[in-house]
Amino acid sequence: MVAIDLLKETTASLSGNKIRSGLTILGIVIGIASVITMVAIGQGAQSSISERIQSIGSNLIIVSPGAQRTGGVSAGQGSSQTLTLGDADAIGNGVQDIAGVAPEDTHRYQVTAKGNNTNTQVIGTVPSYTDVRNVAVDSGNFITEYQRQTSAKVAVIGPSARDELFGPDADPVGQTIRIKNIDFQVIGMTVSKGGTGFNNADDAIYVPITTEQHYLSGDTYLTSVSVSARDSNIIPTVQQDITDLLLSRHGASDSASADFSIINQADIIATASSVTSTFTMLLASIAGISLLVGGIGIMNMMLTTVTERTHEIGLRKAVGIRKIHINLQFLMEAVMLTFFGGVTGIVLGWGTSLLVSHFASLTTQVSTSSILLAFGVSAAVGIVFGFYPARRAANLSPMEALRYE
Amino acid sequence: MIECTNISKTYVSGDVETHALRGVNFRIDKGEFVAIIGPSGSGKSTLMHILGALDVPTSGTYILDGQEVSKLDDDELSALRRERIGFVFQSFNLLPRTTVLRNVMLPLLYTDTTDREREERARRCLACAGMEENKFMNLSNQLSGGQMQRVAIARSLINNPAIILADEPTGNLDTKTSAVVMDTFRKLHRTGHTIVIITHEPEVAAYADRIITVRDGIIEKDVRNGHGTS
DSSP, X not given: OHHHHHHHHHHHHHHHTHHHHHHHHHHHHHHHHHHHHHHHHHHHHHHHHHHHHHHTOSSEEEEEEOOOEETTEEOXXXXXXXXXXXXXXXXXXXXXXXXXXXXXXXXXXXXXXXXXXXXXXXXXXXXXXXXXXXOOEEEEOOOOHHHHHTTOOEEEEOHHHHHHHHOTTOOOTTOEEEETTXXXXXXXXXXXXXXXXXXXXXXXXXXXXHHIIIIIIOSOBOSEEEEEESSGGGHHHHHHHHHHHHHHHTTOSSGGGOSEEEEEHHHHHHXXXXXXXXXXXXXXXXXXXXXXXXXHHHHHHHHHTHHHHHHHHHHHHHTTOOHHHHHHHHHHHHHHHHHXXXXXXXXXXXXXXXXXXXXXXXXXXXXXXXXXHHHHHHHHHHHHHHHHHHHHHHTSOHHHHHHOO | OEEEXXXXXXXXXXXXXXXXXXXXXXXXXXXXXEEEEOOTTSSHHHHHHHHTTSSOOSEEEEEETTEEGGGOOHHHHHHHHHHTEEEEOTTOOOOTTOBHHHHHHGGGTTSSOXXXXXXXXXXXXXXXXXXOGGGTTSBGGGSOHHHHHHHHHHHHXXXXXXXXXXXXXXXXXXXXXXXXXXXXXXXXXXXXXXXXXXXXXXXXXXXXXXXXXXXXXXXXXEEEOTTOOO
């Protein structure tokens, strides 16, 4: 009987004052929805950036040639011609715990096909490149070992380069492209990695490294060697081994005089994460402020009705309703308001995140912790400020409550 | 039935002490119809609130049916108000935006009565208080003053209490409506209820069998009414 009466009284009281209930719920909805959306955008950005970095390879260590020095003048990182295929082979044979080595010789050339032309990077590399750099083939095949040994004039095309040369949705496999006036047969196309900018992995053409060196660049140097370690934990050891090996091969005594440089993926991820976590912090503080504003809104609604509610509590006590039942009813009202507001806020926040992903092409990721935090804070504010004044009023004598102004 | 000994009530507001009651002694027996009169500020409302267990005296004892009210805890006071005393306020004190029926059933909330029984009792009490049946589902704020007071009287009757206390029940009503309301009280008195009303209108006091005059927090006069049925 008590439970049913409580439920009836609560619903009657909330629906009897629709504006008050509506505004309270609105405060809760705004607080919760904004927190969920903001945090979802921040976390989405963070995870999409680390996904991008992961997509360049797994446990990747990249060796680049060092700066060319003429006297005291440095020509900049990567400008010297110190890395050779011999170095790459030595790393492959001499360093423990590596999953693959992919030397590459990359230059930008003008490429033409069927009257279209584009300027793109031509990557001369080896078959293991697909494993080391996480490149997948969409149609056709990647470069084979036989094609590398025979310096075959074959090319694997990236989707962006395909769009430029053949138009979107065209099948480039079997077509011919011209690089530096030499015909190459297209044997495959890679899966899009969704990159953008100067080093876009999709805007590239892969050819056998021997072909690149014989017909295109005409030299025997490499622009980089990508090495993948077997395990992310041993990256530092492998990196040190490569450093030691190359130092001795190049006749350098210590790492200060090295004519190459090594970076690993973990360093890149760490740098990028520190940037995105700052970004997430920013969004979270904006969300925190909205939560605070929402909370004050809820508090205001609850407190402005204290006079009216105190009067009502006095009346209920005067006709003989027990204190505990009055307390329970007002607690239940506060719980119901925060519950409805909370659920609506979560749905709205989630929906907004989906809309942002859909229309603003930003990745969003709704996190459980943001939902719990937002819901928890709003519920606490709503219940404390809904229930506390009622409890105080229920402790007054009926006459004191009825006279309350 | 009601026995007050040396009741006083002091309100403290800041440094100022207001002595609303200073040592009131009287008893009211079962079945009496008593009017308490006095000018405003005389302490009669305070006295009524203490009789109705809505407020507690600063000192003195109030014994209702042999039970000392000042010794009861909050829940026991609630039970007392719910079951043994019907209270009618000058300002009606109905729940706003709530139907007449729900207002009358309010004291039955959280008790072991079925919905059907609650509604039957509420309808009977409303009829007894002279409320038209077609108004039962109206919201309380759509009623006239007289109608609101009849709803309030019906609410006070819902648990068939032995005592009905009315604090200036006609204070906000016109003469004609006042007469209807007072006739209702007289009818209730004839069915065996003990009735105590507060008023400052002599014509309202005239309905009662006994008139207690309060002035400056003490009882000035306590007389049997001339028309005397008792």
